[in-house]
Amino acid sequence: MGFISFVGRVLFASIFLLSAYQEFSEFGADGGAAASSLKPKFELFVKQVSKNIGMAAPHIDIKTVVASTMFLKAFGGLLFIISSSFGAVLLLVYLAFITPVVYDFYNYEMESQQFVVLFTKFSQNLALFGALLFFLGMKNSIPRRHSKRRTTKAKTN
Template identity: 55%
Template sequence: MAFTSFLGRVLFASVFILSAYQEFNEFGVDGGPAAKALKPKFGVFTSHVQSHAGIQVPEIEIKHLVSAAIFLKGTGGILFIIGSSLGAYLLIIHQLIAIPILYDFYNYDSEEKEFNQLFIKFTQVRFS
C-alpha cells in the first residue's frame, strides 16, 4: 500500500513539477510566454479587485509572479512526493493564487457563452 501511495504522489506532483520545469526553461529575461499570457489576465484581476473590494493592489512585475509560481510548483511538488505536508500547502497556495487570476468567472454572467467556455477549460471537459 505504501508503494501505491508513493506512486500516486509522484503522478500528482509530476503535473506541477513538469509545468514548473517548462516555465523555468522558457523564462528568459522577461518571464517568457507564461508572463505574456498572464499579463492581461492579471490586469483584469487587479482592476476587478480594486473596483469591487476597494483594495489597492500593489504593482507587481509579472516576471516575479511567474518566478513565484515556478518556485511554489517545483518546491511544492518535490516536497509532496517525499510526503511532506508543507509541499501540499505550497501547491494549495499556488492554486489559490492562480485560479482567480487565470479563470475569471466573476467577469461573466452564467448565461454568457464566454462563461461556459471558461468553465469547460477550468474543468478540462472535452466533448467530441
C-alpha cells in the first residue's frame, strides 16, 4: 500500500514539478514565456478585482508573480511527494491563485471556442484542487500508529 501511494504522489506532483521546471528553464530577464502570456490576464484580473472592491491594487511585477508560482509548484510538489500536508497546502494556494487568473472563461461568450477551452482547463484545475483537499482530509482522518511497545499493567493483589 505504501509503495502505491508513493507512486501516486509522484505522478500527481509531476504535473506541478514539470511545469515549474519548464518555466524555470525559460525564465530570463523578462520572466520568459510564462510572464508574457500571464501579464495581460493578470492585469485584467487585477483591474476587475480593483473595480469590484473599490480600491486600487498595488503594482505587482509580473516577473515576481511567475517566480512565486514556480516556487509554489516546485517546493509544494517536492513536499507533496514525501506526503507533507504543507506541500499540499502550497499547491492549494498556487491553484487558488492561478486558476481564476489564467483560465478566465468568464470573460468570453459561452458560444465561443475560447470559452470551451478555458472552462475545460478551469474544471481540470478544480479537480486537482479537489484531489488535494481529499489528500488533506484523508491524511488528517487516519489515526497515527502508536508504538508497539507494551505498557506495563499495574499489579493488583
